[in-house]
Amino acid sequence: MDTECVVCGRSIDSEDPSETGYGDETVAPAQVEYDGKTYLLCRDSCRRTFEEDPEAYA
Numbered sequence: 001m002d003t004e005c006v007v008c009g010r011s012i013d014s015e016d017p018s019e020t021g022y023g024d025e026t027v028a029p030a031q032v033e034y035d036g037k038t039y040l041l042c043r044d045s046c047r048r049t050f051e052e053d054p055e056a057y058a
Helices: 044-052
Strands: 002-004 011-013 028-034 037-041
Touching: 028 044, 037 044
Parallel strands: none
Antiparallel strands: 002 011, 028 037
């Protein structure tokens, strides 16, 4: 199942790591839980951006 990074909009394949294009990284390399929901992010820098202002992206 494809989804998008909530910060930058980059496509993330949430089921098949071979389709992500992230090299050695796993599916949805960054994740964060906020207000009872898990958000998938394409990289650690997007996770940090989300955590700085989660209301802007939730």
